[in-house]
Amino acid sequence: MRIYATLVYLFLYLPIGIIALFSFSAGRSASQMQGVSVVWYGKALSNPFVIDALKTSASVALTSAVLASVFGTMAALALTGMKGRLRVLFDAMVYIAIMIPGIVIGIATLIALVTVFDSVNPWLEPLTGYRLSMGFASLTAAHVLFTMSLVIVIVRARIEAMDRSLIEASSDLGASPLATFWQVTLPLLFPAILAGFLLAFTFSFDDFIIAFFVAGSETTLPIYIFSSIRRGVTPEINAIGTMVMATSLLLLVLAQTMLRRAGTSKQ
Amino acid sequence: MTAPTRGEDESQAPVIAEFVDTTKRFGDIVAAERLNLQIRRGEFLSFLGPSGCGKTTALRMLAGLETPTEGRILIDGQDMGDAPAHRRPVNMVFQQYALFPHMTVAENVGYGLRQRRPRMDRAEIARRVDRALETVRLSDFGPRRIWQMSGGQQQRVALARAIVNEPKVLLLDEPMAALDAKLRGEMQMELLSLQRVLGITFILVTHDQQEALSMSDRICLMGQGRIVQIGTPRDLYDRPANRYAAGFVGSANMLDATVQSTADGQARVALADGSSVTVFSAGDRAAGDRVAIAVRPEALRLSVSDSVDAGATGFAATITHKTFLGEHIECLLHHPVLGQLQVNVPRQAERSLPGADVGRTVHVLWDHGSGLILGQD
Numbered sequence A: 001m002r003i004y005a006t007l008v009y010l011f012l013y014l015p016i017g018i019i020a021l022f023s024f025s026a027g028r029s030a031s032q033m034q035g036v037s038v039v040w041y042g043k044a045l046s047n048p049f050v051i052d053a054l055k056t057s058a059s060v061a062l063t064s065a066v067l068a069s070v071f072g073t074m075a076a077l078a079l080t081g082m083k084g085r086l087r088v089l090f091d092a093m094v095y096i097a098i099m100i101p102g103i104v105i106g107i108a109t110l111i112a113l114v115t116v117f118d119s120v121n122p123w124l125e126p127l128t129g130y131r132l133s134m135g136f137a138s139l140t141a142a143h144v145l146f147t148m149s150l151v152i153v154i155v156r157a158r159i160e161a162m163d164r165s166l167i168e169a170s171s172d173l174g175a176s177p178l179a180t181f182w183q184v185t186l187p188l189l190f191p192a193i194l195a196g197f198l199l200a201f202t203f204s205f206d207d208f209i210i211a212f213f214v215a216g217s218e219t220t221l222p223i224y225i226f227s228s229i230r231r232g233v234t235p236e237i238n239a240i241g242t243m244v245m246a247t248s249l250l251l252l253v254l255a256q257t258m259l260r261r262a263g264t265s266k267q
Numbered sequence B: 001m002t003a004p005t006r007g008e009d010e011s012q013a014p015v016i017a018e019f020v021d022t023t024k025r026f027g028d029i030v031a032a033e034r035l036n037l038q039i040r041r042g043e044f045l046s047f048l049g050p051s052g053c054g055k056t057t058a059l060r061m062l063a064g065l066e067t068p069t070e071g072r073i074l075i076d077g078q079d080m081g082d083a084p085a086h087r088r089p090v091n092m093v094f095q096q097y098a099l100f101p102h103m104t105v106a107e108n109v110g111y112g113l114r115q116r117r118p119r120m121d122r123a124e125i126a127r128r129v130d131r132a133l134e135t136v137r138l139s140d141f142g143p144r145r146i147w148q149m150s151g152g153q154q155q156r157v158a159l160a161r162a163i164v165n166e167p168k169v170l171l172l173d174e175p176m177a178a179l180d181a182k183l184r185g186e187m188q189m190e191l192l193s194l195q196r197v198l199g200i201t202f203i204l205v206t207h208d209q210q211e212a213l214s215m216s217d218r219i220c221l222m223g224q225g226r227i228v229q230i231g232t233p234r235d236l237y238d239r240p241a242n243r244y245a246a247g248f249v250g251s252a253n254m255l256d257a258t259v260q261s262t263a264d265g266q267a268r269v270a271l272a273d274g275s276s277v278t279v280f281s282a283g284d285r286a287a288g289d290r291v292a293i294a295v296r297p298e299a300l301r302l303s304v305s306d307s308v309d310a311g312a313t314g315f316a317a318t319i320t321h322k323t324f325l326g327e328h329i330e331c332l333l334h335h336p337v338l339g340q341l342q343v344n345v346p347r348q349a350e351r352s353l354p355g356a357d358v359g360r361t362v363h364v365l366w367d368h369g370s371g372l373i374l375g376q377d
C-alpha cells in the first residue's frame, strides 16, 4: 500500500520536479541537466516578451480576482437570505459553473461575445469610432465567470458556520444593518473572502484554455509558453514554468492558511 | 437613576415595559399566546418555565429580534410597533454570550457606545468601558482577546457589554446555563448585587426554579406559550395557582378532596381516606365541591408514636424510600388509599424518629392550615 502510494505521488510530481530541476541547468538542452546555474532565470526575466506576458497575466488575474471576490461575496450574502426551491436552483447553478470544463467556458464565452460584438459594432463604430473586440476585458470577464463560483462556495460555507446571534447582538447594541455589515459580518467573512480572492487569482494566472479562446490579441504567460514551445523547448521555458508554479503554490498555501484560520477562530 | 430598594412597595414603581395581548406564532406553532404583563422599573423579573414554553420568544419580542404576530409591546410607555432591535432602549445578554471574536474585550464592551449618534467622545467611551469592566471585576482584561477568557469571564464581558449602555431594561436569556454549578451560584449573587447597585430593570429567562426563586422580585411562570401565574417567589411557592404551578415550582403532594365547609379563606376538606384537614382556599368553594389539594413535602411531619397532637390530622403510611439529601431526608411513603406521599424530614427531626426505616409503617401528620386548594388548570 505504501509503495503504491509512493508510486502515485512519484508519477504525479516527478515531471514537475524534473522541470524545476532542469530549469537550473547551465546547458542549452531542456531535457538534460548540464551543470547548475540560474542563467535561464536571468534570461527569462530579461526577455521583454516574457515580462509583457507576465504583466498581462498579473493584471488580468488581479482584476478578475477583485471582481470575483466582490461579486462572489455579494452573491453569497444574497443566497443566504434565500429559501426553498429557488435557493436549491441557484446552489446547483453555482456548482455546475465550477464543474463545467474550461474548454466549454472558453468556447461558450467566445461565441457569446462574438455574437454580442457583431450585433453592437455596426452601430457603435460609426457613432464613436470604437469597436468592441476580444482582449483584456473579455478575458477578465470569462475568468470572473468561473472564479466567482469559487468565491461563492467558500464564502457561503463561512456564512453558514457563522453564529447568527453575533448579528443579533450587534443589532441589539444599536448598530444599523449597514453598520453591522461593516463592523461584524465583513470582518468575520474576511479570511474566507481573501482565500477566495487568492484562489481566483491563482486560477486566472494559470489558466490557458479559456484564455486561448477569448484573449484576442493579448498574450498571457501561459499563452506565451504555449506558443514558444512550438518553437522548441529551452530551459528558459522550464524557468518560467517553475516561477509560475512557485507563485501559484505560494498563493494556494496562503489561501489554505486563511481558510484554516477562518475555521478555527472562535465563534 | 433612582431605584426602589427591595422591600419597598414596588407596585408604586412606574411600568417600564408591558406586553399587551402579545401573541407570536411561527407557522402553526404558537410560541407565545396573549401575554399580558407589566414590568415595573427597577424590578427583577424572571420568566420561568420548561424548555420550549416560549420564554425566549417573549424576551426576543421585547428586544425587537422577533415581531409579535398580534398585540403590542410597550417600553417606557412607547409602543414599539415594528421598531427594529437597534432602536430599542434595551440590551440583551445572549445565552451563548455572542461576543465578537474579532474584537478585544474592551472593544466588545465599547461596541454599543461606538454606535451612538451623535458620536460619543473616544475618551468618554474609554472611561465608561473601564468603569463597566470594573463593575464586573475585569479591570485588567480590556486588551485581551475573547478566546483568552474563561466561560465565567466571557459571561461577565457579555454583561459589561450590555450594562455599559445603561439600558432601560436588561434582558438575560439563561445566562447561567453554560456555567458549572459553583460558578453559577457565584454569578447569581453577583448579578443580584449588580442589579441593586445599577437599579436597572432585569428580566431573566430561566428554566431553573431554584434560580428564579432565589433571585426574582417577581416570577412570571409560563407553560405552553401562556402565562400561568405571576407573583413573588413566596406567592408562587405558597399559593400556586394550579397543579402545573404547584408541580413546577418546588415539589408538592397533590390529593383529591371534597369540600366540607368554608370560612374566611380556609376550607375544611375530606381526603379520600375520610380524614379531614383545614387548608387555604383562595377561590369561592361550596360544600360538596370536588377539588385538588397540594401540600409541600416539608409541611408534613412523621411520627413513630400513635399519639396525634391536637391541630393535626394523621394517617398511617409505609416508608418505601429514604434519600439522604444533606439538610433533609426525603421520604417516600405509600398509603393504601391516598397513594404515594413525599415527606421531607429535617435533619434535627430525624433523631426523634428511631427506627423509621424503609418498610416501617409510621404516622404522617398534617398540620391544619398547611396545604391549599388548587385552581383549575
Ligand SMILES: Nc1ncnc2c1ncn2[C@@H]1O[C@H](COP(=O)(O)OP(=O)(O)O)[C@@H](O)[C@H]1O
Pocket: B026, B029, B030, B031, B049, B050, B051, B052, B053, B054, B055, B056, B057, B058
Ligand atoms: N424561529 C423559530 N421558528 C420556528 N419555531 C420557533 C422559532 N423560535 C422558537 N420556536 C418555537 O417556539 C416555541 C417556544 O420557543 P422558545 O421561546 O425558544 O422557548 P423557551 O425559550 O421557553 O425554551 C418552541 O416550540 C420553539 O420550537
Ligand SMILES: [Mg+2]
Pocket: B052, B055, B056, B057
Ligand atoms: Mg430559551
